[in-house]
Amino acid sequence: xxxxxxxxxxxxxATGTAFALKGKKLHEEQTPYQKIEIFETETFGYxxxxxxxxxxxxxxxxxxxxxxxxxxLNSHPNPETVVIVGGGDCGTLREVLKHSEVKSATQxxxxxxxxxxSEQYFPELCDKNGDPRATLFFGDGIQWMKDAAPGSIDVxxxxxxxxxxxxxxxxxxxxxxxxxxxxxxxxxxxxxxxxPLLHLELIKEMHAAMKExxxxxxTLLHFPQVIYPSGWWSGxxxxxxxxxxxxxxxQADALDTxxxxxxxxxxxxxxxSFVKKALASI
Amino acid sequence: xxxxxxxxxxxxxATGTAFALKGKKLHEEQTPYQKIEIFETETFGYxxxxxxxxxxxxxxxxxxxxxxxxxxLNSHPNPETVVIVGGGDCGTLREVLKHSEVKSATQxxxxxxxxxxSEQYFPELCDKNGDPRATLFFGDGIQWMKDAAPGSIDVxxxxxxxxxxxxxxxxxxxxxxxxxxxxxxxxxxxxxxxxPLLHLELIKEMHAAMKExxxxxxTLLHFPQVIYPSGWWSGxxxxxxxxxxxxxxxQADALDTxxxxxxxxxxxxxxxSFVKKALASI
Numbered sequence: 001x002x003x004x005x006x007x008x009x010x011x012x013x014a015t016g017t018a019f020a021l022k023g024k025k026l027h028e029e030q031t032p033y034q035k036i037e038i039f040e041t042e043t044f045g046y047x048x049x050x051x052x053x054x055x056x057x058x059x060x061x062x063x064x065x066x067x068x069x070x071x072x073l074n075s076h077p078n079p080e081t082v083v084i085v086g087g088g089d090c091g092t093l094r095e096v097l098k099h100s101e102v103k104s105a106t107q108x109x110x111x112x113x114x115x116x117x118s119e120q121y122f123p124e125l126c127d128k129n130g131d132p133r134a135t136l137f138f139g140d141g142i143q144w145m146k147d148a149a150p151g152s153i154d155v156x157x158x159x160x161x162x163x164x165x166x167x168x169x170x171x172x173x174x175x176x177x178x179x180x181x182x183x184x185x186x187x188x189x190x191x192x193x194x195x196p197l198l199h200l201e202l203i204k205e206m207h208a209a210m211k212e213x214x215x216x217x218x219t220l221l222h223f224p225q226v227i228y229p230s231g232w233w234s235g236x237x238x239x240x241x242x243x244x245x246x247x248x249x250x251q252a253d254a255l256d257t258x259x260x261x262x263x264x265x266x267x268x269x270x271x272x273s274f275v276k277k278a279l280a281s282i
Numbered sequence: 283x284x285x286x287x288x289x290x291x292x293x294x295x296a297t298g299t300a301f302a303l304k305g306k307k308l309h310e311e312q313t314p315y316q317k318i319e320i321f322e323t324e325t326f327g328y329x330x331x332x333x334x335x336x337x338x339x340x341x342x343x344x345x346x347x348x349x350x351x352x353x354x355l356n357s358h359p360n361p362e363t364v365v366i367v368g369g370g371d372c373g374t375l376r377e378v379l380k381h382s383e384v385k386s387a388t389q390x391x392x393x394x395x396x397x398x399x400s401e402q403y404f405p406e407l408c409d410k411n412g413d414p415r416a417t418l419f420f421g422d423g424i425q426w427m428k429d430a431a432p433g434s435i436d437v438x439x440x441x442x443x444x445x446x447x448x449x450x451x452x453x454x455x456x457x458x459x460x461x462x463x464x465x466x467x468x469x470x471x472x473x474x475x476x477x478p479l480l481h482l483e484l485i486k487e488m489h490a491a492m493k494e495x496x497x498x499x500x501t502l503l504h505f506p507q508v509i510y511p512s513g514w515w516s517g518x519x520x521x522x523x524x525x526x527x528x529x530x531x532x533q534a535d536a537l538d539t540x541x542x543x544x545x546x547x548x549x550x551x552x553x554x555s556f557v558k559k560a561l562a563s564i
Contacts (some may be wrong), residue, residue, distance in 0.1 A: 002284065002285055002286050002289075002291065003284055003289075003293060003300055007293070007300060009300070011289070011302070013304070014495040016323060016324040017302070017304075017325070018285055018291070018304075019300070019301055019302075020299070020300035020302070022295070022320075023298075023336030041298060043297055043299070044299075060479060196506075197341075199405040220505075224479070224504075224506065224513065225511060230506075231513015231514055232506040232508060232513055232514070233504065248310075256557055257557055259555060260554075263553065266552065267548070267549035267552035268549075272529055272540065272542075273539055273540055273541060273542065273547070274540040274541065276543075
């Protein structure tokens with residue numbers, strides 16, 4: 001069968017895959033950085049796409065946002081200072097602020113319109129933006145990281161779009177070097193790293209670039225993310241200091257979460273054999 | 283955008299979701315039971331659909347087949363006698379036969395054409411069909427289970443299509459009663475149980491029906507399955523005898539698998555908080 005315009009469709013030639021949700025367009029705008037569209041879907045609530053790629057839906061964003069923040073924060077001994085690069089929908093910021101040990105959470109988003117549209121269509125993701133610990137900065141994450149005070153950050157979360165367009169510079173040795181400089185000695189970076197099935201080569205390249213930049217250990221975590229290609233997604237953790245990955249799970253079940261808990265924390269780090277094999281030599 | 287006929291598309295109105303692979307049709311036939319189609323895709327190898335639903339692809343079937351067999355078999359103390367209901371592509375049978383403790387594995391598939399087409403397009407899934415421990419029976423699984431010798435089976439794997447059409451009778455109390463009768467005292471049933479996100483109500487109903495039929499414990503496991511709706515799938519385990527679920531993981535890493543290993547075994551049973559909550563009262 002064919003899909004007509006009553007479906008919101010993301011078709012990707014490079015992977016030969018497509019995903020679609022039944023729905024209709026509510027809004028479209030071209031910002032200086034990208035084209036943002038908002039749809040109302042029949043079963044997934046609102047959907048934001050950027051340059052045609054699915055970004056966030058009301059129904060399933062909890063998977064990505066919880067798993068890009070809690071496993072990393074609960075693997076760091078004391079994540080007081082957190083910086084989110086990208087993440088303009090504010091969903092990751094909201095999860096980060098659930099940790100009482102976090103004293104400062106800064107979101108560095110290049111495109112203010114992502115946040116303004118999120119406030120309008122995903123208000124539940126923005127309901128902690130007024131937290132006194134939160135700072136919303138709108139500007140270039142690459143420049144921000146270059147200018148960051150050395151040794152000042154505990155956890156950097158790179159919550160970006162795919163490695164094309166404005167986010168391309170966030171995937172690579174040059175940017176990682178600035179991140180390492182900005183991190184405290186036991187600091188950690190976590191970056192969304194696409195699909196374990198569809199983008200394994202990209203994941204290998206990312207981990208290799210992280211190591212080349214000077215991160216001493218890299219780890220993958222994975223989780224379901226329904227609206228992203230393949231429905232299966234990953235994050236990559238990079239450590240500045242060997243052996244600094246901990247498991248602080250005492251409070252894991254007390255976080256107000258839908259997917260994340262003590263068990264799914266550990267499960268996220270359980271790597272499939274084909275992934276282990278691919279990453280073994282990096 | 284729209285998807286044209288160069289895409290093989292499964293669109294589901296009930297869930298408002300669609301998944302598609304770039305490819306072209308090689309074969310189509312209407313059997314007495316269902317319509318089977320075979321496609322050659324650009325990035326996922328061959329694809330079989332039944333009544334328009336994606337069933338098996340060359341590239342990602344390992345996820346489903348490994349996770350529908352190894353977690354269950356390694357959770358049973360001594361799975362000597364295994365019966366697969368459905369599973370005509372023979373992929374589950376192949377995984378079951380990797381266990382040296384299995385003395386007999388019987389596949390009960392209603393539609394012989396599924397197997398014959400699998401032999402042609404997925405020969406790697408059928409390469410153990412000549413194993414002396416394997417029996418391929420073509421007939422109605424519901425009748426087969428009714429006629430099975432009481433107390434004769436260790437593990438029943440229900441590897442069926444969705445609960446509509448010929449597979450409908452495999453989801454419900456009446457069939458479960460026959461399964462319980464056919465199982466040994468410490469016997470186990472495992473059934474594919476759709477998507478944790480899209481079909482949570484169905485999963486609840488299944489577990490309730492299993493309990494009503496007399497199974498004393500039910501457990502969910504979950505895993506990625508890219509070509510199925512949402513890319514996230516589940517199996518449901520039902521036990522005839524309380525406390526008989528074990529973890530025999532000594533040999534888990536020695537199985538020749540791509541996804542399954544000791545860690546992903548445990549990870550599959552780590553339930554997301556929203557799933558735990560939904561199943562808590564059953």
